[in-house]
Amino acid sequence: MNDQQLTRTALLWQLLSVVIVTLPHISHLPYWITLVVILCIVWRLMVYLGRWSLPPKWLKTCLVLAAGVGVLASYKEGGGISVTVALLVVGFGLKVIELYHRRDSLIVLYVAYLVASTIFLFSQSVGTAIYVILAIIIVTSALMSTNLSRETGFIYPLKRSVLMLIPAFPLMVVLFIGMPRLGPLWEVGLDKSAAKTGLADTMTPGDITRLTRSAEVAFRVRFDGDVPDQTQLYWRSIVLSDFDGRGWLKDEEKVPKLPRNRDIKETGTFQYEVILESNQRNYIPVLDYLSAWPSELNAYADMTLASKTKIVNREQYKISSRLDRGFGLDKTADDFAKELHIPLGNNEAKRLASSWWQESATPQAFIDKMKQYYHQNFNYSLTPPPLGDDSISEFLFETKTGFCGHFASASAFLLRSVGIPARVVTGYQGGEWNPYENYFLVRQYDAHAWIEAWFPEQGWVRMDPTAWVAPDRVEKPADDVLSKDNAFLQDNLLSAWSISNNQILMQIRHRIEALNYGWHRWVLNYHHQQKGLLEHLLGALSPLKLALFLLVPFSLVISLTLLLLNYKKKRSANPSDNMINALSAYFAREDMARRTGETVTHYCDRLAQYKPEYAESFIRVSTLYEDIEYGQVCDAHRLTQLKQEIGYCLDVNKNLLVRLQWFLT
């Protein structure tokens, strides 16, 4: 069987499945591997068309060796599992030129399943999942076509495999819901340090601009209960208190940890769940100001939250915050040596600050002056001119054009110059509300920088200098405001359309986003919900319940499928035949089934002898059947009569199950 040559239809199916499972890998594999796979497929296709012949053995050996060396050379710096996948794909491609016997095709197809599943290592979106399911259907069709010994139409294997896979779907769902998790499969060491963007530990004024070019999702937030106002959505991520004259740095000394507050549902707080995309850093964006957080995270005195390790996978955390609470009240002005430090340089700026300070009676008046100054002379732009060494002075007196980073940096500097402790906070601001799934979507271009200043009795107070210049930036979603700027998302042509004001497009975008959100929450991060969902479904969990939850649907689906197959086989189009079959099935339990090849007349005679009390009925059954089937006097009346007679013989009214079976015929 395995030595048989593949049929021509089967070969086409093999090639199709090879193409479909390698296609998604093209983007991350070295280009020469794609070329090798294409070459192999073309070669095999030419053999199929009778133009070329299969390659000789020495050539195949050379190709294998060359491919091995090629993979080693391409991944000299290492690449984790990518190397393995590359090796798998190239070997898989090379096997295609050997595709001749059924044996070869089995190897190719089993590997195809593996290659299809490795697609998930690189992407886990809804689209990928749909694609992989389609690929699995194609590969199964190829397997089907390999096992069909005769030539069939091209579509036939597809039909069969879809029919076969349909019963597998409910099982897939049950396994997904009930199977205990060992962490998702794709949490393997993929080398993706360069893949994602996020906030850096330092901030020079131009930094945020880099992020505004990215429409990548930073995180999603779902609120339990109340949702804060858009202007309150400051997602605090990193606090920068060291200023070196040009850029802002994170505090080098260790910020003390916050004592733990376990009461996540404290009154007056907002509870929310952050689903964070990988950012290759530790920070976790939280609303001002943190009140409770999961035990596996560290919270610091500057009200930031961080994970103990780099966030390399999508993570999900339940957090609560109090927006009305101030912090830092227990400090005195002496504690702020760092927050008051100003390096040398930027003398013009310092002079400006002191002149304002002399004119103002209170710190508030000073701030108002600052506000006014910005308001009159400044432009908000994503593409400000570059700044030199005295960045603050240059910004304040020369360029007067900048982005949130510039405003935050300058404002913090001015405050420090007059002895008000101040620091820069970076994070995200706002987010896009999705009405279908009720969550905020925060993208990288929502990245923002603002400042905090400390006043006695008030503690740390948040101020957003950008809002003084461009209030829209805070009140509306970032894309509404920024889209007027040419630099916004300039590297991302595809998302440009989605930013438009078109209502329908907006709606579609929200729908797609909602779908993605559901996908992340319920499929990719399902292990977070699993316990809750299972408890919701089954009550208190026990191993027995879990086993039953898995086993019952399995046995149900399998027995239903078997029953259906059997039913289809047994059931003929002929109603009288069906009745005789039912009769035979009933008496089968008494070892009086009709034998293969036994005529109905003979069978009824046998039954009449077996059950003499029904003899007359059996004889009538046989006569009626003969009339209907052979005498060609098939009328509805006789059929009803036959049904009645057989029903009588079966005692249908005595046994519910028999009645049910009888009803089904």
Place this chain on the structure above:
Amino acid sequence: MRDKLKQLIDSVGEILYGKEEQIKQAVTCLISGGHLLIEDQPGMGKTSLAHALAQVMSLDFQRLQFTSDMLPADIIGVSIFNGNSGEFVYHKGPVFTQLLLADEINRTTPKTQSALLEAMEEGQVSVEGETYSLPTPFFVIATQNPISQYGTFPLPESQLDRFLMRIQLGYPSEKAERELLVGGDARKKIPSLTPCLTPAELLELRDLCSEVNVSGSVLDYIQRLIRFTRDATHFEFGVSPRGSLALLNTAKTWAFLHGRDYVVPEDVQAMLQPVFAHRLRGVKESGEYAGEGYIKKILTQVDVLA
């Protein structure tokens, strides 16, 4: 008509005790218009049966003893030079009759056996470019000894396929044997049997039988049987379309003989052994035809219901 048939069968039954089933089969074969092959050991009453059938059907009857040195000309006739007219004149052979009893047909060489091929299938004989029609009805009843016996030539498949039925007589039952012993040789009674059927009535009967109704489910059954012989691995080759027609026609006649105007699967099953057994050859045996066992296998593995 049916009464006449019954009478006919009874008359033959007076000659051959306790073989009613075989007699019915033989009559079915002749009414269906086919040739009959009777195979059994010597002395089982093959010739008596053939003889008696010819007598009761009042057919022209020729008996031909096949021997190993026979030539085709001995069967189909020969052209002889007439000295007076200076021409060759064709002298008809024994084949020109309504019922030809080919006794011990497998004692002659295949060459001579083949002389009957055209006559049996086409009802005509071609000699030296001239074609001569045979009388209607034309039947061949051939008898043969089992092939395993000495001095026999197995009939070629082409020849076998032309026999509608092959029946075996078998030993008589205890009771029939006793009757035979007490009653003496029944063969003497053959000439005194009263003919029950004229040739014209025979043809009329044939028409009546062909009008017997066959329902779709019976046709399905017949097709399943035939497909089984072709697909199953037990046989070297399946049944030919001629064989399937033979099964259908004999089943019709059998149904008529049993007083029905429609065919039931039992009719088909009854005809399976005589019609199929000589057309099939099991894979393992060589020369032997499919025995009882193979037919039973067909019957028990092909279902009557769809």
